[in-house]
Amino acid sequence: MEDAQEICKRIIDDASSQADTMLSNANKEKSRMIEEANLEADAKRKDILKNSELGTEKTRQKIFSTLNLEKKKLFLEEKGRFIEAVFEKVRLAAEEFRENPGYKAFLEKAIKEGIDVIGGGEAEVLYSTMDERIIKDDIMKNIKDSAIQFKKSDFKDIGVIVRSKDSRLIYDNTFSARFKRMRDEIYMELLKGVS
Numbered sequence: 001m002e003d004a005q006e007i008c009k010r011i012i013d014d015a016s017s018q019a020d021t022m023l024s025n026a027n028k029e030k031s032r033m034i035e036e037a038n039l040e041a042d043a044k045r046k047d048i049l050k051n052s053e054l055g056t057e058k059t060r061q062k063i064f065s066t067l068n069l070e071k072k073k074l075f076l077e078e079k080g081r082f083i084e085a086v087f088e089k090v091r092l093a094a095e096e097f098r099e100n101p102g103y104k105a106f107l108e109k110a111i112k113e114g115i116d117v118i119g120g121g122e123a124e125v126l127y128s129t130m131d132e133r134i135i136k137d138d139i140m141k142n143i144k145d146s147a148i149q150f151k152k153s154d155f156k157d158i159g160v161i162v163r164s165k166d167s168r169l170i171y172d173n174t175f176s177a178r179f180k181r182m183r184d185e186i187y188m189e190l191l192k193g194v195s
Contacts, residue, residue, distance in 0.1 A: 079191060083187055083190045083191065086190060087179075087183075087186075090179070091175075091179075094158055094175045094179075095158070097158055097175075098130060098131070098158055103134070103158070104134050104138055104139070106158075106159075107127075107131065107134060107135070107139060107158075107159070107160065108139055108142060108143070110159050110160050110173040111125050111139065111143060111160055111162065111173075112143075113171075113173060114160060114161070114162025114171040114173045115148065115162055117162070117169075117171040118162055118163065118164050118169050118171055119164075119169070121147055121164070121165075122147045122148075122149075122164065122165040123147065123148050123149070123162055123163065123164055123165065124148075124149050124150075124151055124162070124163050124164075124165065125148060125149070125150045125151070125160050125161075125162050126151050126152075126153040126155075126160060126161040126162070126163070127150060127151070127152060127153060127160050128152075128153060128154075128155050128156055128157065128158070129152055129153070129154065130156060131158075131160075132152060135150055136150075155174065157174040157175050157176050158174065158175045159173050159174035159175050159176075159177070159178065160173050160174065161173065161174060
């Protein structure tokens, strides 16, 4: 019986030792698994932070890009308003030009230019009622071509409109028409000059 007790004791000791070893291995495996889970969680956290930082940087760049575009847009709009104000001052100055002593010479030149563009021959010169005094008193005397007829018109703009007798050729040499023909070029020059 003693042998049986000894065998039982050895079996219990062996089982206890195996249980301790298994528990120790289980604890080591548990620690290893926790460590791996922590490393994996840390790696995922770093990836999430990195992606978040990249997303934040992209958003920041997009915002700055949008702000720069808006700034340029506002700057161009302000330039445009300034240029339109300049154009308005030019228009007002053109209206006042009618009272300038050089206006008569401007009208004569506009008439001759229009006649040249039409190609000479029979032509009608349409002038503003506001220029009637200058046309009748001075210009009609200076342009002594019987093929040229002067007709009063109801436009108020400075300058003249010259057309062929059959009205197939018309050259609008008023300030508004001249300005319209040159507006884009003037606008671009002013846009370059405004900083």
